[in-house]
Amino acid sequence: MSGADGSGATFEALRGQLHEAATAFADGPGALEGILRGIVDDVERAVREPLEIFPVCHHSPASAIAMARRLREKQPKVVYLELCEDMAPLLTELRNCRLPVAVQAFASEVEGFPADWSPLSVVAPITEASAEYQAIAYALDTPGVELVLVDRSSDHVFQWEKDAETVEASPADTAAAAPDPDAPAAGEESALHGDAVGVEIGDLRPRFAELEEHLLRHGRVRHWSEWWHQYVELPLGDSDHDTYRQVMLLIGSLFRRLAPGEAHRVRVDEDRERYMWTRMREHLAATGTDPADCLYVCGAFHAASRVDEFGVHGSDTFTVSAPSGTTWRHGLIPSSHAAIEAQFGLAAGSVSIAATEWAKNLRRTRVKPYRLAGQAGTKPKKSLPAPTPAAAPVAPVDKLTGFLRRPPVLDALDEAELLGWSVEIVRAARRNGYLASTADAIAVFETSILLAGMRDRAKPTPYDFQDAAVTCIEKDRVPGRRDVGRLVEIMMGGDRVGQVGYDALPPLARDVHDRLAPLNLRLQQRGVQRALLDIAARPELGHCSDVLWMLRRLLPEGAARPIMGDRSLGERPIQESWDLALGTHQRSLIELGYEGVSIEQVLEQRLRRTAYAPQATAATVLATVEDAIVYLRSRRLADELGTRALEVLAGERSVDGAPEVLGRVRRLLAYYRTAEPVLPSWIESFVKTGYAHYCTLLPSAFTDEDATVRQVAAMLGFLFGMESLALSLGCDRTQLELALAQSHPAEPARTALLWAAQTHLGTLPRAALRERCDGLLANPLVVPAYPRYLSGFVHALEPVPALADFVVEAVSNAFARLPDRVLLPWLPTLITTLRAGGTELAPLIVREAGRIFPARLAELDSWVPPWRLPEAPPLGLPSAHTGDGVALLAAHPVTCDALAALLGCEGTWETAEPGGAELLTRHPGTVRALEALLAVS
Known part of the structure; x- marks a missing residue:
């Protein structure tokens, strides 16, 4: 058809058919005439183009069948494919994978883009029932054939989003198709692509909401996937090449001309077309290839293009912008039917149904598909002969009129298939707890035909069958984990999940598999596997333990989950037990390979990135120090990050991270005192600087409404707990005494905390503290606030644990002295206050109460609290000779x-x-x- 002289008379019948459909959406006679002429002009323009345009729809079995048939007929020497041009080197690795997989471009560090976009990710999913896979397999396994990717690069995907001032959503939202209301929910499988931008070949869906609603209503279907399957997919499955091509061009032109005029999206679509035609003309000029020996595979939406750069004779007015400074890494990640449906807004189960339709079309049409040699157990192919010259072009023939008038026909094969479905769904339902019988199978069969007739269909579709099965079998409840709708999806093919082979993995992922080989597990297998590590008996498993703990730190939750064992400062493992699901989280493991060549390198880079981030706090930097010791055992990195923690602490002006700083410094000090002969210089400087820092902030923290009691208590815990080390390093205790003297809190909990600190320093005797608490209980106006004082005393156990007996005494006095009419109203407040603010300190109180109170109930009547025992009289000064x-x-x-x-x-x-x-x-x-x-x- 390429190169033939087109004539307007050829498509006169098409003009008449489109007249009625376009009337419903036209604003007037002028608009109607423009739509009619434009659609026919688009089809004729694409048909006349010397470089044959092959329009496709993403993951369409009809497109894949037509592609396989056309490739064997034409045998093109060059295949231009609508796919990001920077992904070309990865396509040869598809033979090492099990489809579906996705080609990915990934960038963790961005340059020239907004920082909140990081990480950048672009994926192009590929299934076996897709036209792009047929083109890739043909080009890679046929000698003398060149595959050229001509779509914008991954960098340009985000460049054009960045340049759009009207874009308010994220790049992923704008690049993907509009979401379908029946699209699957994001789960484990549907999240395989993450937040990546999806690149489709054949984004063929109405962008005019009223048009889609009109098609669904008159087609009597629920969603777009069902409409496409019924009115395009099934009829085109048996069509010849000319019919398929003209129908796809017609649909693409119709949807394009009736799309809303969103300036940014229209500009992106047209720029993509200019980009692709510019790249194709550049390649033709550089190689001297005859356009008749080429095939351009693109989405039907872009095949009906109206830009000036369209065609081999188009204008060269488009300039490709230079790439940004972002470094992109490429790889293959596993995909699944659910992930494709979720990312591109398709109905649940539609891709699985497409895979089933693909297999059925292959059996019916006897078309031999292309498959990459060595993929999924296929045998190596022998060398094929050189491509034969393409057949001479013929004049275009109008195939649309007859196609649009042809009704679908139900034959015996379809009836037998429907009967098999009915029997199989009843069998699956019984296995899942439903009380289904042979009568239900008959009911499903008849109901499917009835629903198809009510929807003006001669042939029940899988969607009709699903509705019938739900109506006849599910009834009022779901006895098992799966409902009938999900059982139908599984029966139709299920959610097939792809896998990237070992040879196609990045070096880091292969290194992980090699280092975990002593576990004797099939790590690429999906699902959870249990790993038992007896490190005491097999010391070589200690290296596996190190790898697993680093993977737990780097990968999402569930990829490597410890069942038994712990990794903390100064501890050595003896036995461990793990649940591993590396095959399920293969995508995350592959993306680690984009950041480095080993997990140690990736972990070190992430720790540095966290420590040197602008929003890093002293607590977060100390966490990286701890991780560097625990996971990497690197003294060099720990010292570097510790020095960074010292710098961050000196610049902080709040006490938000004081509790975490206290806990981590205590652990690090305990580790270094037992594992090292001397303390590192950075931690000595950290204690010295922290002592002066918290002394300076202490007076304002006592009165700051934003600072919590727990944070102030943590500051005091640092000052009291590190006091001996700080004084030995040259700090002055007078600074702490002055800070407490300048503190004047008004809130009861902070006041109690200050009293406890003064008692620790000796400026407030224990007897005076007891008198103050007695005075609080004796004052009716203060009694309602007494629980808040107790909360302050509980928090004071962090810096002054020796006050545990006094806290028990204060609580006991309250219960002993206050009447029920006073005690009961604030008892709930006391409980909630202690639970909210003193959970980790409650064991100290309980242990002290167990020591003070009698162990037996019989002893309680004669028991006298220690604080009520008479004190020994003071002894007089003895003389020099007697006494x-x-x-x-x-x-x-x-x-x-x-x-x-x-x-x-x-x-x-x-x-x-x-x-x-x-x-x-x-x-x-x-x-x-x-x-x-x-x-x-």
Whole structure:
């Protein structure tokens, strides 16, 4: 058909058929005439083009059958394919995969694009029942045939989105097709493509909502996938090449001319067409190839193009912009029918039905499809002879008139197929708990035919059958995990999930598989597998454990899940148990390969990226330090990130991360004190800087409404817990005393926290603290706020754990002294306050209460709380010659000598006046303290 002289008379019958359809959407006679002439002109223009245009629809079995048939007839020497040109090197790796898979371009670090777009990802899914796969397989396995990808590059996909000032949605939203209301929900399989931008060959769907609604209503179907299957897919399955081509051009032109005039989308569509025709003319000029020996495979929407650059004789007025500075990495990722349906807005099960239709078309038409040698168990192909010259072009013939008038016919083969479906769905329903019988199979069969007749169809479609099965079998409840609709989808082919073969994996993914080989698991298999690691008996499995923990850190949840075992600072594994699903999360593992050549390198890069991010806090940087030690065991990286944590801490002006900083510094100090001979210099500087930093922020934190009690308690915990180390490094305790003296909180919980800190420093005696709490309970105006004071005391256990007995005393006094009419109203407040703010500190209170309170109920009646026991009277100052002190020291001369030596006193024991008496005279306070301790004990 290419190269023939077109004539307007050839398509006069077509003009008459389109007249009535276009009237419903035209604004007037002028618009109607323009639509009619435009559609016919588009078809004629594409038919007359010397370079044959082959319009397709994405994942259409009819397009795939027509493509396979046309390739064997024409044997083109060059195949131009509408696919991102930078994906060409990956196509040879398709032979190492099991379809469906997706060709992906990925960029984790962007340059020239908004930072919130990162990571950038473009995918082009490929199924066996697709015209693009037939073209790829033919070109790669046929000697002397060249495959040229001519669509915009992945970089230009995002360049054009960035240049669109009117775009408000994300790039993925604008590039994908409009969502279908019956599209599948995003689940594990439908999320295989993530948030990637989908690139389709043949985005053939009405963009005019009223047109789609009109087609669905008059076609008596629920969604677009069903309309396409009934009115295009099935009729074109048996059509010849001319009929197929003209029908697809007609549909593409109709949808294009009735699409709304969205400026950005129209410009992107036209720029893509200019881009592709520019690339094709460049290739033709560079190679000198005859256009008659070429085939241009593109979506029917783009085949009906009206740009000036259209055709081999079009104008060369389009300039391809330079790529941005973003570095793109390419690879193959697994795909699935559900992922394709979710990304491109197709109805659930439509791609599975298309796969079933593809297999049926192959059996009926006996067309031999193209398949890449070595793929999915196929045998290597022998060398094929060189392509034969294409047949001479013939004049175009109008095939549309007869095609549009031909009704579908139901034959015996379709009836037998429908009967087989009915029997099979009843069998599947019984396996899933439904009370289905042979009568239900008959009912499904008859109901399918009835529904098809009600919808003006001569042949029930899989969608009619699904409706009939749901009506006749499901009834009022679903006894198992799957409803009947899902059972029909599975019966029609299910959600086929692809797999990228080992040889097509990036180096990082292959390295992971090699390092986990001692586990003797089929890691590429989908599903969960259990791995048992007895590291004590087989030390070589320790390296597998290291890999698994890093994968757990890098991959999504569920890819590597520990069942038994833990990885923390300073611990060595003995036995571990893992649930692995690397085959299910193959896409995520492949994308790691875009970031580096080993998981250690990727993890180190991510830790650095997190630590040096503009929004990084001291807590997040300390987390990277901990991860560097736990997962990488890298002292060099830990020191570098620790120095970064010191810098970030010095620049912080809030205390939001104080609790996490406290916990991580404690763990790191404990690790370094046991694993290293000396502390790293960075952590010493961190403690010293943190001590001064938190002393400075402490007064404002006590009064800051944005700071919580837990955060203030964490600051005090850092100051008190790190005090000995900080003072040894040169810090001054006076700074902490001044900070507490300048703190004047008004909120009850913070006030109690300040009292606890003052008690720890010795400026507020325990007796004075007890008096203040008694005063709170005695004041009726303060009693309602008493639970908040208790909350502050509970948080005070973080910096001052020695107050646990006092907290028990404060709670006990409240329950003992307050009447029920006062106690019961604020008891719920007390419980909720402690649960919300002191969950991790509650064990300290419980343990202390267990130590104080009697263990048996019988002892409770005679039990007296320790804080109510009478205190021992203060001892008077003994004289130099008489008193209990002299007698005590005389009875224990060794103790006296030891004390004298510690205090630097020299002397000997004498009968009249021993050296102990002289020591007592000089240091009476020490003797009183010693006597008090002995009296208490």
